[in-house]
Amino acid sequence: MAAMSEDVYVGIDVGGTKVLAGVVDNRGRILRTAQSATPGRRVDVSLVEDALTEALHEVVGDSVVRGVGLVAAGFVDATGERVMFAPHLPWVDAPVRLRLEDRWRVPVTLENDATAAAHAEATYGAASGVEDAVVVTMGTGIGGGLIFGRQVRRGTNGMAGEFGHMQVVPGGVPCECGGHGCWEQYSSGNALVRFAREQLGTRPSILEELCDGNPAALTGPMVTRAAEEGDLLAHEAFGLIGDWLGIGLANLVAAFDPGILVVGGGVSAAGDRLLEPARTALLSSLVGAGHRRVPPLVAARFGPRAGLVGAADLARQRVARLAI
Amino acid sequence: MAAMSEDVYVGIDVGGTKVLAGVVDNRGRILRTAQSATPGRRVDVSLVEDALTEALHEVVGDSVVRGVGLVAAGFVDATGERVMFAPHLPWVDAPVRLRLEDRWRVPVTLENDATAAAHAEATYGAASGVEDAVVVTMGTGIGGGLIFGRQVRRGTNGMAGEFGHMQVVPGGVPCECGGHGCWEQYSSGNALVRFAREQLGTRPSILEELCDGNPAALTGPMVTRAAEEGDLLAHEAFGLIGDWLGIGLANLVAAFDPGILVVGGGVSAAGDRLLEPARTALLSSLVGAGHRRVPPLVAARFGPRAGLVGAADLARQRVARLAI
Known part of the structure; x- marks a missing residue:
């Protein structure tokens, strides 16, 4: 049959x-x-x-x-x-x-x-049941979605959630969008590699070996692997993108006051190596942290x-x- | 009777x-x-x-x-x-x-x-009839409100719209909130006076007279009056807070994609002296400006x-x- x-x-x-x-x-x-x-x-x-x-x-x-x-x-x-x-x-x-x-x-x-x-996380994932949420997707850059009243909001042009192009450093690192100092230049897979590259040679690191002494050959997965093996330089590179993640999230919380912050995308696989420094930076950057319930910062359920x-x-x- | x-x-x-x-x-x-x-x-x-x-x-x-x-x-x-x-x-x-x-x-x-x-502007004012809007209130600092689906959104703690404390300059000017480089330190009545004060003495200006040669005595109304009388230094101070207004608004547009931007509060009485530089900075800072309808930037209806x-x-x- x-x-x-x-x-x-x-x-x-x-x-x-x-x-x-x-x-x-x-x-x-x-x-x-x-x-x-x-x-x-x-x-x-x-x-x-x-x-x-x-x-x-x-x-x-x-x-x-x-x-x-x-x-x-x-x-x-x-x-x-x-x-x-x-x-x-x-x-x-x-x-x-x-x-x-x-x-x-x-x-x-x-x-x-x-x-x-963001819709998936709001409906079935880390933000389900929460009225207002911010979902940040961190890969080579930063994208995301805004949830108000349990609905993802698309905005007037369908372009809401372009968080990665909020400027965090005036005249900062040039961005592919044509701007300078965009958030994703400081907190993303690309930023992770750049930070590690900049520090290469300043102290011993297994990254030297992994990239065959050629900083231009350094990739995100190499930094991830080095951090997993306890490499201090790689760990600090995650700390830097984590700091900047928290600073940018503090800006989004000041503006939206969401009930939860969800971080997904490829880089979020690093888990607390990324999220712990982000939580610290969020708490120290957020306006009125003593007068509000600071939203939990959690990893996305669905990943890539x-x-x-x-x-x-x-x-x-x-x-x-x-x-x- | x-x-x-x-x-x-x-x-x-x-x-x-x-x-x-x-x-x-x-x-x-x-x-x-x-x-x-x-x-x-x-x-x-x-x-x-x-x-x-x-x-x-x-x-x-x-x-x-x-x-x-x-x-x-x-x-x-x-x-x-x-x-x-x-x-x-x-x-x-x-x-x-x-x-x-x-x-x-x-x-x-x-x-x-x-x-x-923001509720007043959404219901009876400059944002009435617009689905999604950002209302920025510029006085000594910056406050505001977010309108999604024609409703002001209060956020989880009732604290949505604290736009003035989004960080725009890392390690920048200290803010009363305890942070550094908050937007309202660069675009507000207080910022207007600080910018004018910093320039005092670098070139001729009627502000010298208005404050009796004492920069500490300078006030916002003095800068406004000087700008109205064609004073170049005062005009440039408005240009600076206008630039920063546009940069901060570009960040909010990247995140929310609203249909209109409304600026109210005491400083907005300066009208196009503030809004023209802000429009220019918004256009040059906004991600994907060529692929979207850039929201109009207008003065609030109700003012103070x-x-x-x-x-x-x-x-x-x-x-x-x-x-x-």
Whole structure:
């Protein structure tokens, strides 16, 4: 007897190097995933859309797709129809949602990856049950999402949560955005590597060995590995991005007064090595710390797959609304 | 024949030097006001509450009070019951709302002044009809309010909108809050005077005369007057706080993506002398300015009376809720 086909919702996270698709159930659990390679930025958009389609078909198999949520690192317009600009993808002011809906013949939802990740944490993760929350996603840069009244707020242009480009140092380190002294230049995977590189040679460190004496070859995973092995220089580099994490979070708390602070993204895998110095800096930087309940600072539940989980859930919500 | 007594809602704004009470109609119009002097910080709280009562009785006259909204510069707790701390008033963790309700025998609402001002601008003022807005109140410092979904958001501790204590310069000018480099140290009435004072003597300026050659005697109104008379040094001081206003607003736009930016408070009376440099700095500092609709930066409608108008309206809303 053949098994009955199941109805599924799929989240797809299209990053700079890979496309990750996953079937996600209605409790935020990832049932299975499939991957394909991202063709790159300087290619025809149809190649990227082929890669998405490939990952989608693979993950779906014999199931019936009820909805697909697609997320990418980039600017999605306020209506959730277009990708305005994505640093690692060829879409520019492209009506991605409708084009994929036409191609796949299922309801498609489009969202910024960090916003979707915040939605996942608010719905099933570390911020669930909390009225107002800030979710910060720390990878090579900093993205995030704002939760007010248990809902992720997209803002007027769909661009709320670009925390990484808040200026924390006037005339500071140049940023790819064109600005100077953006928060993500001091607290991110890139900042971790830069801080470690700057200190290289000032004292003994196994990082010298790991990068073969070539500071330019230093990577984030090397700093992480060195810190895990007790290397002091690597540990201090985490301390620096942790300090800056706390300072930037203190600014967000002064502005929003959230009930919880959630930190996700690749760098957050470092756990308390990152979060402990951040908690100390938050307490010492926050206005009125003696007159308020300082929000707990916790690691995200979903880690690097939060975007995918949020994407699938947003698709599920959209289909539920369409059905009314 | 005696006139029929009217039912009124009263807003009371208790500042560091004066208590301002006003009867406000249901379109945000102030019908009449009354004042009394604030007794100061180092007095018994009963003296402050006497001063409030005096202003209330005077403004009410023969009318029937339906509700009173009280606002103060300070921290009001999340439930709107207590003043936790107010820099210019003797209340410390005091159950102000209930005490005044018992004394006056009318429904009383308690709120932070900048939050109430933001409510007034969202309901009747420059931000009315806009879904998401940021209202910045610039006086001796910077306060403000966040509007999401046309509602002022109070945050978890009732402390959202403390924009002035977001750090913009690491290790910068010391702030009364205990921090360093807070935004309000670079963009406020106090900052205006400091910038002018620092430049005094570097070139000819009528400010020398206005302060009798004594930089310590310089005041905000003197700088305003000098700027109005075309004084270059005073004009540049406004340019500096305007630049910093734009930089700080760019940070708030990166985080919230609001549809409008409203600037109120005493310093905003300078109008475009403040707002023009701020618009320029906002545009050059804002991430993704080419990919978004940059929010208009406008002056508040209610100026220094926004807190009073918001207070009365919050009282009106509370009574309407109690009546359901």
